Amino acid sequence: MTSAVVRTLVAAALCGTALTGAEDRLPTADAVLRELKAGNDHHATKRYQHPHQTAERQRELSSGQHPHATILSCADSRVAPEIVFDQGLGDLFDVRVAGNVAGDAEIASIEYAAEHLHTPLLVVMGHQKCGAVTAAAEAGEAQGHLPSLLALIRPAVEKARGQSGDLVENAVRINIENVVRQLRLSKPVLAPLVDRKELQVVGAVYSLDTGKVTWLPQAPTSTSEVAGCVYPRARG
Ligand SMILES: [Zn+2]
Secondary structure: OOOHHHHHHHHHHHHHOOOOOHHHHHHHHHHHHHHHHHHHHHHHOOOOOOOOOOOHHHHHHHHOOOOEEEEEOOOOOOOOOOHOOOOOOOOEEEEEOOHOOOHHHHHHHHHHHHHHHHEEEEEEEEOOOOOOHHHHHHOOOOOOOOOHHHHHHHHHHHHOOOOOOHHHHHHHHHHHHHHHHHOOOOOOHHHHHHHHHOEEEEEEEEOOOOOEEEOOOOOOOHHHHHOOOOOOOOOO
């Protein structure tokens, strides 16, 4: 038995996920995207369906999880994915960090969801008036561990300085685009999944004013199609 197979079995055992047929039970990325768009309409109009929040659902999930999307979103308390997309228990694999950046810990979590839970869709979601992006755009000295986080956002801020319009809102969008590209090219786990069309990565911006999610234009579906891009090199 290869070490890769052993790691897979160990990971599956840890999360209680059955390996056989797990992929067959998951919808396509496009179907999940349609569901998230519908759920966001529920949120924006305050006509929630509150799916998958019963005691029965909770009991079902005790034997394993099969979330249909991974959401990398800002830790901001106003941007909770289950509420923004009207989802329930076991639906979303959330990875939340200020500024929705992808450091090693975030990438490792996303790899786990993509490789072992087979989530077909990964959404990178930033938001209007993001405090982390605002801090990265300001000249003040950051305290504690914050400088290392802001350093991941600053390339987006610097690019936004050359654009017309609101600096922070432009930087929010560019930061999402950068992280989407970084994750699509991330080796050794995510890029092959993207190339085999087993994982779709999309960017989104949440509006605090309206509750609506705006989906960013999707990049080419193969990492080979984005070779030569001018964005920062993807982290391993
Ligand atoms: Zn934020």
